[in-house]
Amino acid sequence: MQRWQKRLLSTVALGSTIYLIDKYINHSVLERSTRTLYNALVIAADYKLNYDENNLESASKLHSRVSQRMFNVCIKNGGLYIKFGQQIASVDVLPAQYHIFRKLYDDAPSVDYDEVKKLFLEETGKEPLEMFTSFSENAIASASIAQVHKATLPDGTEVAVKVQKPQIASQLNWDLRIHRVVLWLQEMLFDIPLVWMTDYLHEHFRQETNFINEGRNAERAAMDLAKVNDLAEKVYIPKVYWEYTTPRILTCEWIDGTKFNALDDLKQKRFNLTDLMKTCVDVFANQIFKTGFIHADPHPGNILVRWNPKNSEKYQLVLLDHGLYVQSTESFRRDYCLFWKSLFTYDIDSLQSVATKWGIGNVQLFASVTLQKPWKPGKSLLINSKSNAPEVAEMASMMKQKLKSFLTTSELLPKELIFVGRNLNLVRSNNRLYGSPVNRIKIMAIHAVEGLGNDWKIWMPWRKEIIENDRPDQWIDWIVARINYSIFNCSLFLASISFYVNRIWQNLSKLITGKEGEGFEAIIDQRIKEASGQFGIQIEASAFDG
Known part of the structure; x- marks a missing residue:
């Protein structure tokens, strides 16, 4: 040869x-x-x-x-x-x-039952039917990293068993390495810093594949909700059965419910969509502005709706999939609350203070992306479908010119914003899906102020000497605090008027044309699309979530 x-x-x-x-x-x-x-x-x-x-x-x-x-x-x-x-x-x-x-x-492909049995043996030393009196061989749902089987405990309790797909353990490290390389390539080619976020992202992706961590997240979130009177009965998190849970197997209470995005089914079952969406915004705003323990993946597939088993006349949202959470620092939580509050009181000193601390050089740009609409000092926070196009076009132009310099100090930017932005974007998307029945921005502003506490000092000009020293002219501060509080409430009132005018227009449009008019979330999205096309860029919705 x-x-x-x-x-x-x-x-x-x-x-x-x-x-x-x-x-x-x-x-x-x-x-x-x-x-x-x-x-x-x-x-x-x-x-x-x-x-x-x-x-x-x-x-x-x-x-x-x-x-x-x-x-x-x-x-x-x-x-x-x-x-x-x-x-x-x-x-x-x-x-x-x-x-x-x-x-x-839609459901991702599921693995065969033989693979499930093999994973059970690796994790517990037993096959599924040695642990449960019944276990569905076919997955009832399948997602990216896991699939769910319905089972029954020896005492007759129905449970949902989340089983990690066997290939994930082998693929995870490689996928994250390649993710880092792809971001590096994009950074080199387009000169926009992206690699700075990878360590933080990858840490949370790894946590998501540990189902012990997911169970702990679920219990922590449930305890937080139990402390909020307005949410304790409206939101439910399924119980975790720890004796049947391992790092790659999670066993939780089985819940029968309707998917949050199944609007026709929800209407047929006589659920009030406005109430459902209001609770959806409330629960995640409470996490962002008050507890700092934030569900980072609240897409419609992770939310069910049911009638409360303790009171069949009241609805209940059921939150699923607690693998991806972020715990923000107390410093970030208060700063983010302060930033939102200051947007409604036009407190430029406070806005600038937070922006500087976070390494952000353009307060107006950051305010605009936080609210998802153009913001200028002294301009009311109205939702105006007639004037949004030129305003958002102006913001698109500004973003194209300032984006690179905006990110040059990314090492100071709180990494919590990555997942806070994801949460806000998904909640905003849910509101749009429902036809924008609630004023999301107003609700979040109220939660932001509540997150700062009841001390009147939060309404004073945010200057160091006011916090640390007793000044002889404190009566001026007393007056200024009340004025700022009034400005905040006036801003909310004006935003409410704008919102309800938009809702009336939606209903009139449906009455006249047979088609419901666009809600303000859809209007903003459309104006962003139109504006971005004019400037040769594509602005993603997530860019407008802080």
Whole structure:
């Protein structure tokens, strides 16, 4: 046999061995990583070379092929990539071509029962039917990293058993490494700092795959809710059965309910959508502004609705999937409360103080992205569908000019904002899904003020000497505090008037045309789309969530 033939056979044998080990032992981690890196480079080059803001047809074709390429990667890779794709699906203001990612909200492929039994043996030394009197062989739901089976405890209690897919343990470290590389490539190509957030993100992704951590999060969140009179009966978190729980198996109370996004079913069962959405905003605003322990993945699939079993005339939201939480520092929580309050009192000193502390050089820009609408000192916080387009166009232009400098001091930016922004974006998306029945911004502002406490000092000008020293002219501070409190309430009143005018317009539109008019969330989204197209950029909804 000639030398070149031997080399060829050796190469084929080596390649085949690597392929078989990767596929059947390492769950295709090399194949998935190579696929991701290749497509990331192709997509970056495609946008870099072919994006033309003045050619709408060319831009549309570009978005189509890029979104399809990204979608195909998520489908082929599975696992955490399904979760990455679902995040893209939650961004309402991306081009219409990206709506393809909404398909990822449907059940992901589940693993066979034999794989489930194998995982049970690894985790507990027992098969499912040795622990439960019944256990559904077919998963009743399947998501990115786990699937759920219905089972029955020996005492007859029905439970939901969340089982981690076996490949996740092998794929996790590789997926996170590739995620870091992709962000680094984007940073190099587009000169926007992204790598700074990876350690924080990856820490929480790892926590999400530990079901012991998820069980503890669920119990902590339930204890927090039990302390809030207005929410204790309206929101429920299923009980965890610890004796049947391991790092990769989570057993919780079984709950029968209707999915939060099944609007027709909810209406048929006579649930009040406005009340449901109000509670949805209240519960997550309470977490952000008061407890600091925040559910970072409140998409509709993680919320059920049922009638309260203790009172069949009252509704109850059931919060599921507590794997991804963030605990904000007390300093961040108070600063974020102060920032929201100051937006409504036009307290520029306080806004500037928080922005400087967080390494943010443009207060107006940060205020705009926090509220998801243009903000200027002295301008009322109205929701005006007629004037939003030029205002948001102005913000789009400002963001394009200031984004890079806005992120140059990213090391000072609180990393909690990553997951707070995700929470706010999903809640905003839920409100839009319901037709914007509640004034989300007003509700959050009220929670922000409550999160600061009842001391009148919070309404005084936020200057160091007022907090630390007794001044001879304290009566002036007393007056100023009452004036600021009045300004805040006036701002809320004006925002309420604007909101209800918009709601009346929605109802009139439905009466006249048969189609319900757009809510303010949809109006803002549409104006952002229109404005971003004018400036050759795509502004994602998550960019407007602080």
